[in-house]
Amino acid sequence: MTTYSLLILPGDGIGPEVMAEVRKVIGWFQQNRGLSFDVSEDLVGGAAYDKHGKPLADETMAKAQAVDAVLLGAVGGPKYDDLDFSVKPERGLLRLRKEMDLFANLRPAQCFDALADFSSLKREVVAGLDILIVRELTSGVYFGEPRGISADDTPGNEGGRVGVNTQRYTSGEIRRVARSAFELARKRGNRVCSMEKANVMESGILWREEVQWVHDNEYPDVELSHMYADNGAMQLVRNPRQFDVIVTDNLFGDILSDAAAMLTGSLGMLPSASLGAPMENGRPKALYEPVHGSAPDIAGQGKANPIACILSFAMCLRYSFGLGAEADLLEKAVEKVLADGVRTGDLMGAEGGKPVSTAEMGDHIVAALSAL
Ligand code: NAI
Numbered sequence: 439m440t441t442y443s444l445l446i447l448p449g450d451g452i453g454p455e456v457m458a459e460v461r462k463v464i465g466w467f468q469q470n471r472g473l474s475f476d477v478s479e480d481l482v483g484g485a486a487y488d489k490h491g492k493p494l495a496d497e498t499m500a501k502a503q504a505v506d507a508v509l510l511g512a513v514g515g516p517k518y519d520d521l522d523f524s525v526k527p528e529r530g531l532l533r534l535r536k537e538m539d540l541f542a543n544l545r546p547a548q549c550f551d552a553l554a555d556f557s558s559l560k561r562e563v564v565a566g567l568d569i570l571i572v573r574e575l576t577s578g579v580y581f582g583e584p585r586g587i588s589a590d591d592t593p594g595n596e597g598g599r600v601g602v603n604t605q606r607y608t609s610g611e612i613r614r615v616a617r618s619a620f621e622l623a624r625k626r627g628n629r630v631c632s633m634e635k636a637n638v639m640e641s642g643i644l645w646r647e648e649v650q651w652v653h654d655n656e657y658p659d660v661e662l663s664h665m666y667a668d669n670g671a672m673q674l675v676r677n678p679r680q681f682d683v684i685v686t687d688n689l690f691g692d693i694l695s696d697a698a699a700m701l702t703g704s705l706g707m708l709p710s711a712s713l714g715a716p717m718e719n720g721r722p723k724a725l726y727e728p729v730h731g732s733a734p735d736i737a738g739q740g741k742a743n744p745i746a747c748i749l750s751f752a753m754c755l756r757y758s759f760g761l762g763a764e765a766d767l768l769e770k771a772v773e774k775v776l777a778d779g780v781r782t783g784d785l786m787g788a789e790g791g792k793p794v795s796t797a798e799m800g801d802h803i804v805a806a807l808s809a810l
Pocket residue numbers: 452456511512513514515516528531705706707727728729730731732733734735736741742743744746784
C-alpha cells in the first residue's frame with residue numbers, strides 16, 4: 439500500500455483552527471477509504487519565531503523538501519508586526535516557496551451553486567464556475583534586473599527621477615510553467631488559454647511562442663488558445679465559464695487570479711497550491727495553502743471558515759497523491775454542506791441566521807463524506 443507523506447504547518451492565528459478540521463478529514467479518509475498518510479506537524483511563521491527565533495527552522499525546511507506535500511495554514515499577526523524584516527512570519531513562507539522552487543501557483547475559482555448569490559456578478563454568469571489560473575511565481579517583472587529608482591536628468595523630467603523594473607522571462611521558465619498548465623488541464627477539461635501581451639511586449643511574444651512549442655511537441659492532445667491579457671480580464675468578468683485552465687505570467691497572474699477569486703464570494707472559500715519540478719516519483723514538489731491570512735480579528739473565537747484549507751487539501755489529494763476520486767468526493771461533501779445551508783459567519787447573507795463554528799463546519803463536512 440502506498441503511504442503518502444504530508445507535512446502540516448498550521449502557523450498562526452486561525453491557521454491551527456482551520457487545520458484541526460483538515461485533520462478530521464484526513465482521519466476520515468484513513469478510516470473509511472483505507473488510505474495511509476504519514477502526517478508530521480511542525481511550526482512556521484510567528485509560532486516558529488516564538489520557539490526558534492526565526493520563522494522557519496532549518497529542520498522544518500529539510501522536512502518540507504523530503505515529503506510528498508506540505509499543507510500550510512496561515513502566518514502573521516499583530517504580535518509580530520514590529521519584528522525585523524528578516525524574521526517576519528511571512529519570510530518563513532517565502533523561504534519555503536523559494537527553496538522548494540515552486541514556480542507554478544494554482545488559483546482555482548470555483549463557484550458553488552449555493553453561494554452564487556455572494557458573487558459580485560449575476561448568478562447566471564457564475565453558477566457552476568470552475569476555472570483554474572496558473573500563475574508563474576518565481577520570475578518576471580517582480581524579479582527581473584535591472585530594477586530600482588535612480589536620478590534621471592532628462593530635460594523636462596519633472597522631479598528628476600526614474601523607476602525601473604524589468605519583465606524578463608527565459609524560454610526555460612516559460613516552458614516549465616506551460617508544462618504544469620498542460621498537465622493540469624489533462625486532469626480537468628483539457629483546455630488551456632495562455633494570456634500575455636504579445637501585441638506590445640517582446641517577452642509576451644516569447645511567452646506565446648514557447649507555450650505553443652510545448653503544446654505542439656508534448657501536449658498536442660490539449661486544446662490551446664492564446665489571448666491578450668487585457669482582453670482576458672474582460673472575458674473573466676463577462677463570461678468566466680468559457681475558460682478551463684488559464685496560464686499567465688507573474689504580474690498578469692497576480693491581478694487576474696485576484697479578480698477571478700472575487701467572482702466566487704468569500705476569502706474563507708479559496709484554496710491554492712504552488713507546484714515545483716517533478717520529484718523522483720514523478721509528482722511535483724508542492725505546497726498547499728488557503729488564500730486567506732491569519733485573520734487576527736476572528737482568531738481564537740471558533741469563527742473561521744475551514745473550507746479554504748479543506749479545499750486546499752482536496753487539491754493535495756488530486757495533484758500530489760493522484761487521488762482524483764477522493765478529491766472529487768471531498769469537494770462534493772463541501773458542496774452538499776453548503777447546499778444544506780450550513781454557514782460559517784463569513785458566508786452569512788443579509789437574511790442572517792445562526793452561523794456554525796469552525797469545528798461544526800468540519801463535523802458537517804465529515805458527516806457529508808460518510809453520507810455520500
Ligand atoms: P486575512 O486574510 O487574514 O483577513 C482578511 C479578512 O477576511 C478578515 O476580516 C478576516 O476575518 C477574514 N477572513 C480571512 N480568512 C477567513 C476565514 N477562513 N474565515 C472567515 N473569515 C476569514 O488578511 P489580513 O487581515 O490582511 O491579514 C492578517 C494577517 O495575515 C497579517 O499578519 C498578514 O500579513 C497575514 N497574511 C498571511 C497570509 C498567508 O499566510 N498566506 C496571506 C495574507 C495575509
